[in-house]
Amino acid sequence: MEKEIIIQGENPIYGSLTIPSTEGKYPAILIIAGSGPLDRNGNDRKGKYTTNLYKELAEYMGGLGFVTFRYDKRGTGKRDGDWLAAGLSDLMVDAKKAVEFMMSHPNVDAQKVIVCGHSEGTIIATKLTESFELGGLMLLSGGVDNLMEFLKVQRQLAYKELFETPGIKGWLNRKLKVDVKGEKQVENLMKKMNQTDKDIIKIQFFFKQPAKWFREHSVCNTRETLKNVKCPVFALHGDKDPLVDNKVLTELAPLVTGKSEYHIIHNMEHGLRVQTEPRSILNARKIFKELMKRPLHEEGLQKISGWLETNFKNVESTDSKQEVS
Incomplete structure (x- = not known):
């Protein structure tokens, strides 16, 4: 069940909330978008780059029995404002309001609110651990490095x-x-x-x-923030992703104080879809439209579901582990 939500404030936040059909409290996932003028679904304002990544992730995670929430960034979708004028501090204000909304929702288990950041969203998600006792931290196509890195x-x-x-x-x-x-x-x-x-x-x-x-991004130190993270941490990269350095994920376990795992998926690109073409940053735009015709990478989805089920559904299985694949 999906419905539109408005979080009131100086610049009201418009988003989509999905809730399982049966009554009760559920673990919940907040999806935080990457950089640029992306709306709640992962699409740009002019319709040139239509990914529907966050919509598809919400549908998948909702199907696993999780409440999900995703929202329009400033100047996108139904929101006012200029996305170019928004600094990291502004993005953090919105993300904090979204976490507060989820923690207070009657269908959400406030102890099991997971923040899932994609790309730049991994930086925002990491910084949220400074303000909230989160149930979990998910880093998709990013993590450890800050924006300048x-x-x-x-x-x-x-x-x-x-x-x-x-x-x-x-x-x-x-x-x-x-x-x-x-x-x-x-x-x-x-x-x-x-x-x-x-x-x-x-x-x-x-x-x-x-x-x-x-x-604001240039003075953000994600590694220092990670040193105080106690909740379970999950990171997922693709080996065809030209926008991140896969090697930095080896730093994750030594940095965080809680349990962590990471996975590097063969033939997966930045938007979590299947890519068999060579990894290339110069040709990324050329193959974008073709990539958008492909599904989210099945192995990547399996790693996501496995971590979510183990840590938030199957609470007995709590052994620390770090994995690479």
């Missing part, structure tokens, strides 16, 4: 692909040292971000950049 991984992969381009193009990229120039541009951009208190700045007179968002 994510972006550096992406740039390094792009430089590598540019250098390996066959023929004259690859030679020119190496000769012109596009990596050195690229990093200098990033350094200059961040300097401009840090020298202003504006939410949005323009680069080259026309291109808007979310300055507040960058400034």
